[in-house]
Structure formats: C-alpha cells, structure tokens
Amino acid sequence: MLRQTNKFLLTNLKLTVFLWVFFFSTSLTNANQLQNAVVVDPISGIAIGGYDPVSYFTKEEPELGFPEYEYIWFGVSWIFTSEANRDIFALNPQTYAPIFGGHGTMSLSRGYLSDGNPHIFKILGGRLFLFYSSANKDAFMLAQKTSYIKAQKNWDFFTAQE
Numbered sequence: 001m002l003r004q005t006n007k008f009l010l011t012n013l014k015l016t017v018f019l020w021v022f023f024f025s026t027s028l029t030n031a032n033q034l035q036n037a038v039v040v041d042p043i044s045g046i047a048i049g050g051y052d053p054v055s056y057f058t059k060e061e062p063e064l065g066f067p068e069y070e071y072i073w074f075g076v077s078w079i080f081t082s083e084a085n086r087d088i089f090a091l092n093p094q095t096y097a098p099i100f101g102g103h104g105t106m107s108l109s110r111g112y113l114s115d116g117n118p119h120i121f122k123i124l125g126g127r128l129f130l131f132y133s134s135a136n137k138d139a140f141m142l143a144q145k146t147s148y149i150k151a152q153k154n155w156d157f158f159t160a161q162e
Contacts, residue, residue, distance in 0.1 A: 037159070038076045039102035039115045039130075046077045048130070049118040053078060053096040054085040056128050062118060073097070096128065100155050104132035106140040109150035113158065 038047050047053075052065040065079030069086045072078075073093045080086040089096050098116060100108055107114035116130025120137050123129070124144070131137040140147045 037101045037103075038074060038097070040076055044077075046079055048078075048098060048102050048116075050079055051118045052080045052085055053098065053128065054088050055081055056121060056123065057096065058085075062121070095126065098128040098130045100129075100151060102130050103155075104136055105129045105151050106136035106147060107132050108154050109140070109147040111150075111154055 040047050041049060044050070050064050051062040053062075055063040055065075063081050065081055065085075067079055069080040069083055070077055071080065071086050071090050073089075078089065078093075078097075080089065098121075099105070100116075102116045102118075104114040104116045114132040117132060118130060120131045120134055121128060122131070122137060122141070129140070131140065
C-alpha cells in the first residue's frame with residue numbers, strides 16, 4: 001500500500017514538475033518541437049541517465065557518456081562516448097533522442113507521464129523508445145500500432161499548451 005501511494009505521489013509530482021516546466025519555460029516555445037520536455041536526472045540535469053543516445057543505434061547495449069563530450073539541446077545536457085557521437089547527434093538530434101522526450105511510451109499511451117528507463121528500450125522505425133518497465137515494454141510490443149497512436153495523442157495533448 002505504501003509503495004503504491006509513493007508511486008502515485010511520485011507520478012503526480014513528476015506531472016506537476018513537467019507542467020510547470022512546460023508552461024513557464026521560455027526555451028520551450030514551439031509546440032511542434034519533438035522534445036518539449038526531456039526526462040533528465042534531477043541532480044545532474046543530464047538526459048536519459050547519462051547514456052549516449054547514439055550508442056543505442058550502434059551498440060547492443062547503450063553506453064554511458066562522458067561529460068567532456070557534452071552537447072546542449074533544448075536546454076538539456078546530453079553526453080556521449082566520443083566526439084564523433086556528439087557530432088552525429090548535433091547534426092540530427094531528433095533521429096537519436098528518445099521519442100516523447102524519454103518518457104515511458106506505454107505509460108504515455110495509458111495517459112500519464114513516467115520516466116523511461118534507459119535500460120528498457122526498443123528501436124522501432126528508426127526511433128528510440130524507452131519504457132518504464134519490462135512489463136510496459138512487453139505490453140507495447142503486443143499492440144504497437146494502437147499503443148503508439150494513443151501515446152502520440154497523449155503527448156500532443158501534454159505538449160499542445162504554449
């Protein structure tokens with residue numbers, strides 16, 4: 001019971017923080033931008049747990065980046081394993097950054113925001129999808145099209161406010 005209460009409170013806190021950042025941030029003014037709100041570590045401010053987003057596409061498992069290969073995109077720090085990966089990302093960040101800002105895709109399809117786990121992912125259609133849990137990933141894989149459509153609709157709702 002306590003665990004579910006804490007999860008509920010954390011989910012509501014995350015949503016509140018998301019909405020506050022979204023509504024009051026001057027750096028997020030274009031609702032058409034793919035990454036209106038990126039999941040970041042609350043202490044370091046680094047996206048996707050410090051993992052190199054390019055490494056998801058080039059390695060079997062993602063690799064942690066190094067602070068010396070940092071790139072700032074949408075006011076968020078992204079770190080990489082090499083200068084080459086940083087430069088590749090800089091040329092086309094939408095290709096390598098996780099869809100929905102790194103929020104859990106299946107959670108989003110169910111109507112709420114949760115941080116995606118950088119260890120639970122899938123590359124589909126050339127895009128990086130993160131999931132809150134393995135069970136969420138499995139559920140998504142069973143109904144990819146429907147779940148994606150719902151997630152996109154909910155993401156559009158969350159990001160439609162300017």
